[in-house]
Amino acid sequence: MYALHKMRERGLKTQAIEAGGGVGGTWYWNRYPGARCDVMTIDYSYSFSNEIQQEWTWTERFCSQSEILEYANYVARKLDLFRDIKFDTRASSVEYDDAKRRWRIETEQGDVYDAKYCILSTGPLSVPKGVDIPGADDFQGELYLSARWPHEKVELDGKRIGVIGTGSSGVQIVSVVAHQASHLHVFQRTPSFSLPMRNAKMDPEYVAQIKKHYPAMREVTRMTFSGGTRPASSRPLFSVPVDERNAMLEEAWKTAGHNLLGIFSDLLLYKEANDVVADFVRGKIGEIVKDPDVAEKLKPKSEPIFARRPCLDTNYYEVFNKDNVTLVDCLSTPIERITPRGVIVAGEEIELDVIIAATGFDALTGALLSIDIKGKQGASLKEKWAEGARSYLGMAIQGFPNLFTTAAVNGPSALANFILLNEQNVNWINDLLDYMDANGFDTVEATEEAENKWLDRIALLASRSLMPKANTWYTGTNIPGKPRTFPMYAGGLGRYTEDCQLVAQNGYEGFDFYSEASPEAEAELAEEEAS
Template identity: 60%
Template sequence: MTNTGGQTGGATPLDMLIIGQGFGGMYMLHKARGMGLSVRAIEAGDNVGGVWYWNRYPGARCDVMSIDYCYSFSNEIMQDWTWSEQFAAQPEILAYANYVADKLDLRRDVLFNTRATTMRYDDARALWRVETEGGEVFEVTYLVMATGPLSVPKGIDVPGAERFGGELYLSGRWPHHTVDFAGKRVGVIGTGSTGIQIVPVVAQQAQALTVFQRTPSFTLPMRNRKLDAGYVAQIKEHYPQLRALARNSFTGGVRAITSRPLFSVSVAERERLMSDAWDRGGLEFLGLFSDLLFNQQANDIVADFVRRKIAETVHDPETAATLTPHGYPIFARRPCLDSGYYETFNRDNVTLVDCLTDPIQEITATGIRTATAHIDLDVIIGATGYDGLTGAMMAVDITGRDGRSLREKWAGGAQSYLGLMMAGFPNLFMIAGANGPSALANFVLLNEQNADWICDCIDHLRAHALPGIEPRPEAESAYMHTVVAIAEQSLMPKANTWYTGTNIAGKPRFFPIFAGGLNKYREMCADEVANGFPGFVTTRADADA
């Protein structure tokens, strides 16, 4: 069952093809090599790094602590690499990805500037045939989608963008050269986590900045800081223990999480706890109270605290009111961390446009026209988000067993077993797939766990001389019932976000993420391996052989 030869019929035979070279794809390539598989990877960019290769916009920074947001599989890498800040900026994260790629000599097995267009499963031969935009063809036993949850930018869905005569940029496809905003009138469309990072940086450079906001986000102060040598030495000394704790935590990080419900403490005490968390910065709010995402009354109290902070920070009451979120639970949208976002609206060169009351109607040759005014602009930045979780896979024409397409299977929302495999798509594996913990967990640790599980599965197939495997439909259905049931116990599905797909016109509203915690998810995956993969069945091709 090992493909090691040259091209056959114009196709390159491989044991494994990996789509994507972000952190998940990079680790998968390293692991597959260690198993002795013939393996290649393809990547649409011209280097490794995934979302951190593409996201070069001003202020781009990770909202997970850098000591958590890095690989754990190699003690040598953990000891050799030193982070400079508590929350690393994009250039440093991309430098880290390149360091790992160099260390592991990954690029020799990667085709860069290469994008897959069609993937078809050959039932009779139990192989995947993959074609690319450039005409390359691969026939592979194992196909791994390491495309990530945020790799397809939404774009600027405003009429007239093509006729704008100034500079037009998309945050998720930022140019590799430096963009100069000095003396320019800049408009930013979108105030999710990306817009919140862009606005303070551009405001310091631009002559005038206009921020076009539709739905305001809750954002907390990051309070980023440089890491001193003593702290770094302590972390490195205890990295193995910290990693073990992180793997078995709810989020996959070392941030403290309490079992204390909000109403178990006095009003004065909870006010003190929230004030301290605000002053310390980061995502400490998420760990303050155990019922924050399950008890609406508790959530309202924390949300009201943040609303008061907005009113205290922003000088103009009308602007403060426009920036203040209402109508959805705090942290049901992606938690945002900022560096002076609310303070930026106190600057004389910054203007906020409320697109709920004054919607954008079109982009003109010289700026943006809303219902009430025309704003002259030299630069427009689209911080409009992504077709998250499913967009990258749905962008490829994928056809599984018996000619069934992925677009048909996912017409009502993503469905899989453990976010790792799908019934009807033998030997197609997903890393950080839509139905796993995905955006709710430490993404790098999740990537490692998923790739390790895939290797365990392939070891099982090879040990038993099996050509392929896929989930049992009943196992997939039961797992999806669990995903939905856990989500419905929380407040997470109550907001319109990329989590639920409501940022994309025509996309079914569905919360496809496993919200039971990385620790519980890891247990479920480990049980499947330990019990001999009871939720799976060998492929029809194997049964007929």
């Protein structure tokens, strides 16, 4: 949405194509029970227009899917974006024409577009993994994917429900449907650390203060690690006395669980510090869940806290005290298959009316690789990325001129506030186009050397972090056969922004520029325009 707005401001002829039937991205598709943003909504909103910031008022600290979708539609109407978006349209191929030095985009619906610039804003979590369990097609009850939830109301009250998966979506779903189901079975393979969201209605005086200081607040948050207003301390954990440290942990737990990430500076750097916070959260799980065996199964033990995407919840662990909720530990007793009537575990059939699959995504690269993208001389992006994603700054790819990606795999991506990261990327691309116009350049392409150096930087930052230690969608281990790498920029949004600014200040170091299209292309374009 912001890319469309910004490119239109340049006076470019623009066209956006969108697979969904409306704006909103993840908030268009993910309508499951309990769907809610786990970034505070005062942060998870556009900052480029103070008029929009002043006009729109959020109702909750962490807003629901429906309110965020309403906001996306409000912005689209405000900026008159709908006239340049074609919905229910999915790109099937994006191919570079070497002679014309232009991109040819074809869609599954039969449209063909010819573009000088192509921006891929496909998102890191937009291709659902699906249900890769034998017998899924045989189930005669209702089967829903959390990432493709129906737009009409789904009636769940009084039904026997099974939820497969306990990542962010699964945790949110379980917290709600436990109160609707006659009986709920939660099929958990890898437990997640989940922290209390502590959601609340927005106080009018607080909203007024936020709006008064929004511009200054945004300047600060753009340069933080996460791109949000949560605490970010410079104190190492072991520099704080034990009693004071414990009090800080308790306070963070009481106010909002996401504060736990920022109260010490070294939680993602040193295992010993990480263990202290992980043990604290495991202790809280043990306090909340009455059955000791269930509590132990809910405690993550194999990976550092925050190395897997942390979840925020509303009374998630509490629902396991309900008589109608059963936890199925799929590490010790995996799902064998799905039957017409339910699920078989340890040789026994659990009969279900509804299965909800919160099974995750082919993350980070899945959306881009689902399109047949070919660069210069027909080079395939799938082949280029066969051993892992490669780009420069997470925005440009060597061998793919005038093609840009936003919030993509080799940037901070899913580690940062997605809205501010998208804005930063689009603004940076726009400035690059300004530079090209000012210098008479028609084409820009990242160099192989720059791409290699950027990947070295990503690897160096990852090596200093505990995040690559976990087997998660961060590293691609949830998809069989996918290369195991940690392809995201682990230095935080602020440092990433500084790196991008330095490239621009150095005359867009790492890019090759070309001044004109080939004579053949000029002649062909002139002929097309004449006809």
